Amino acid sequence: MPRGAFAFPFPRKPNTWDPTPGTQNKMVTVDRLVKDYGTLRAVDGVSFTINKGDILGFLGPNGAGKSTTMKMITGFLTPTSGTATVDGFDVAKDPIEVKKRIGYLPESSAAYPEMTVVEFLTYVAEARGIADKDELNSRLADVIVKCHLDSVKYRAIENLSKGYRQRVGVAQAIIHDPQVLILDEPTDGLDPNQKHEVRKLIQAMSADKAIILSTHILEEVEAICNRVIIIDQGKVLVDETPAAFKARKPGATIDEVFRELTNKTVLA
Amino acid sequence: MPIFKKEFLGYFRSPVGYVILAVFHIMVIGLALYSGYYSRNEASLNSLFRPLPWILIVFIPAVGMRLWAEEKRSGSIELLFTLPISPRTAVVAKFLAALAFIGIGLCLTFSLAMTTGYLGNPDWGVIFSGYIGAMLTASAFLSITAVCSALTKNQVIAFVISVMICLFATLMGSDWLAQFLGSSAPTALLDFLRLLSFEQHFASMSKGLIDISALSFYLVLTLACLGINMIVIER
Numbered sequence: 001m002p003r004g005a006f007a008f009p010f011p012r013k014p015n016t017w018d019p020t021p022g023t024q025n026k027m028v029t030v031d032r033l034v035k036d037y038g039t040l041r042a043v044d045g046v047s048f049t050i051n052k053g054d055i056l057g058f059l060g061p062n063g064a065g066k067s068t069t070m071k072m073i074t075g076f077l078t079p080t081s082g083t084a085t086v087d088g089f090d091v092a093k094d095p096i097e098v099k100k101r102i103g104y105l106p107e108s109s110a111a112y113p114e115m116t117v118v119e120f121l122t123y124v125a126e127a128r129g130i131a132d133k134d135e136l137n138s139r140l141a142d143v144i145v146k147c148h149l150d151s152v153k154y155r156a157i158e159n160l161s162k163g164y165r166q167r168v169g170v171a172q173a174i175i176h177d178p179q180v181l182i183l184d185e186p187t188d189g190l191d192p193n194q195k196h197e198v199r200k201l202i203q204a205m206s207a208d209k210a211i212i213l214s215t216h217i218l219e220e221v222e223a224i225c226n227r228v229i230i231i232d233q234g235k236v237l238v239d240e241t242p243a244a245f246k247a248r249k250p251g252a253t254i255d256e257v258f259r260e261l262t263n264k265t266v267l268a
Numbered sequence: 269m270p271i272f273k274k275e276f277l278g279y280f281r282s283p284v285g286y287v288i289l290a291v292f293h294i295m296v297i298g299l300a301l302y303s304g305y306y307s308r309n310e311a312s313l314n315s316l317f318r319p320l321p322w323i324l325i326v327f328i329p330a331v332g333m334r335l336w337a338e339e340k341r342s343g344s345i346e347l348l349f350t351l352p353i354s355p356r357t358a359v360v361a362k363f364l365a366a367l368a369f370i371g372i373g374l375c376l377t378f379s380l381a382m383t384t385g386y387l388g389n390p391d392w393g394v395i396f397s398g399y400i401g402a403m404l405t406a407s408a409f410l411s412i413t414a415v416c417s418a419l420t421k422n423q424v425i426a427f428v429i430s431v432m433i434c435l436f437a438t439l440m441g442s443d444w445l446a447q448f449l450g451s452s453a454p455t456a457l458l459d460f461l462r463l464l465s466f467e468q469h470f471a472s473m474s475k476g477l478i479d480i481s482a483l484s485f486y487l488v489l490t491l492a493c494l495g496i497n498m499i500v501i502e503r
Contacts, residue, residue, distance in 0.1 A: 074350045099352040106350075110343035112274075114281040126270035127351045172347070 025051040027180050027210035028073060033082035035068050035234075042068045044234035045082070050210045050227075052179075055202065057225035057242070058214040061262050065234040066214040067107055070182050073212070074104045086180055100129070103173035107184040110169075113158035117149055117168055120157060121175060128176040143171040146201060162189040170198065174205065181205070183213040187220060199224050218255050222246070232262045271348075271358060275335075275365030285369065292327045292373045296320065300380060311388025316380055317398045317474035321405055321438055321466055328406055329430040331370055332413030333423045335362050336501065340421045359498050363407075363414055370406045374399060394476035401473025404486035405466055409434045411493030418500040438466040 028050040035043040043065040050056050058066050071077040073084045075095040083090055089097040111120055121140055130136050144150055147167040152160055157168060166189055173181060186202065187195040195217075202211060203224050215221065221228050222242050230238040230245075238245060238261065249257050279285030300316040308315065339345040348358060384390045413430040420426050439445055440461045449458065462468045469482035 071346070076346055076349050096352045096354060099350055102350065104346075104350040106343060106346040108343040108346075110345075110347050112278070112344055113342070114278070115274075123270055123274045124347075124351070126273075127353060129352065 025053070027052050027054075027087055028212070029083075029085040030069070030073065031083045031085070033069060033072055033084060034080045035065070035072060035077060036080045041234055043072070043079075046231065046234070046236055047082075048229060048236065048239055050180075050212065052210050053207060054227055055206050055211045055213065055225045057221035057228045058212060058231065059216075059218070059221060059228060059258065060214075060231040064231045064262075066231055067184055069231070070104075070184055070212065070214060074102055074182055075099055076104075100176075101178055102180045102182055103176065103178035104181075105169045105173045105183040105186055107188075111157045111165065111172070114156060116156055117144075117153045117160075117171075120168065121172055124172040125175050130176060139175050139177075143175050146174070147171040148197065163191060163194045166190055167194075167198070170201070179209055181209050181211045181213075183211070185215055186213055187215065187217065195220075218258055230258065230261060237261055269361050271353065271361035272365045272368075275362050276368055278365075279331075279369045288327070288330050289373055289376065292323065293376045295323050295327075296377050297380060299323065305380070311384055311390040313381060313384060313390070313395050313398060314474070316377060317402070317470075320402055320474075321470050324402070324406055324409055325431060325434045325438060327373065328370065328409035329413045329416075329427045329434065331373075332366050332410045333417050333427040333430065335366060335414050336418040336497075337420055337423045337426045341423075355498055355502050359414070359494055359501060363410065363494060363497075366410055366414075367403075367407055370410065371403065374402055374406070391476065394474075397476045397478050398474040400478065401470050401482070404473070404483070404490075405470050408466070408486050408489045408493070411490045411497065412437075414497050415493050415500060418497050434466075437464070440465045442467050 026049050030049070031047050033043055033046045034041065046065070046069050048056075058070070060066050068077065072079045073086065073091065075091045075098050078092065083092065085091070086098045087101050089101070091098045112123075115123070118140065121143065122136065125136050125139055130139060144153055147170055149164070149167060149171060152164055157165060160168065166186070170183070170186060173183065181202075183202070187198050190198060199220065202213065205211070213225075225242055228238065228240065228242050228245050229236055245257060249260070279288075296316065296319075299319045300313075303315045303319060305315040336345070339348060349355070381390075381395055384395075385392075409430075412433050413426065416430040416433070417423070417426040420429075442465065445461070446458050463481075464485075469485055472479060473482055
């Protein structure tokens, strides 16, 4: 039965975002986000905004709170305090509206191992409300081409290599053409060629989307991001362009600047 | 309902679903024949229904243990709850998918009903109410299993705990326990325990008696457990 069969016969709730000049491109606003796990404060007052067209690189040592912050923006985790807003919708108040606008690649690139690639992508597309058969097929064909999955599309996900699994994860994240893309370590486990492919793909999509990606690879930030946020022990240390970040210490590599910044806080 | 479809077909994507169905079928029919389906010479499914709750105690947790535990273990729960789907929809869809699978298992036992119809002249109303009772018992057990599954990452733990709870809930009102406690416990307590027991309610339904107290017992229990399931998942 088509999903629209029982649709409420009134216009959908309009976007509540006030398009005042200069702010209409703001896709994601994170305001003083805090997350406690018991006594441990994983994320401590993180604030930033992202506009359409931005690719934000989220950097930080392991356990810095990158994934937790991303999960709070997607609505998977509830913040202890603070708000995250996507396209004018508050994650806490309108989680469904927010989730419709986000494509998310989880860190583990989780999927259902016994499903084939096509079955899995069809499931995600249907759960995302793409009910029309023709539209579903064209979306499916589109992401399969974009993520180079054609040769494995009828194979069970459990039999795929890590690189292919990662690309299946990216494919499910972009299948509904979301306005906001949140990618937790999208190039993790890929070989250099595949990394290059995924970066190219991300860059190609960035014009009409706001993209957040977390990574350990600093050249990646330099290569594709136009903003970098460094987070350590739950706090934002740096929020600037990669060029400005590199210019902090002339002559040094981006790696060295990163080490210096994050080590300081460990010792302090 | 994409989730329902995915969960239901998921049982047939791996051999596990077929194995569970086959074992269930063999156990039910085997026990029915063993407990004198032919030798009693009566056209009824009593010998099928009497041991049925005891088989369901094992069968239902085996079907339901994976519902949430597997998603939590593999991390795909992150995927599930970043889809634009409310937790309530997810809980109900998963429950119904597992219930539909159990329905298939119960449908397989129609073979015995048909045999009975061929050999004799059974009271179809009684058989019908017996199947309703079996389905209601199954849904109550399944909702208990779903809660256990949502509480842990480990399917085995979910299985063992839900078997224990279902077993306890069934034993509570059994004649066996009544005899055991008969001398020491007050009758009022025993009556109360019987009121909460699966065995007593199911026994009355398999005799063709669909009474309100049994119906409401199953429905309230199922809905309450699904409610708890939702709270556990949203946590």
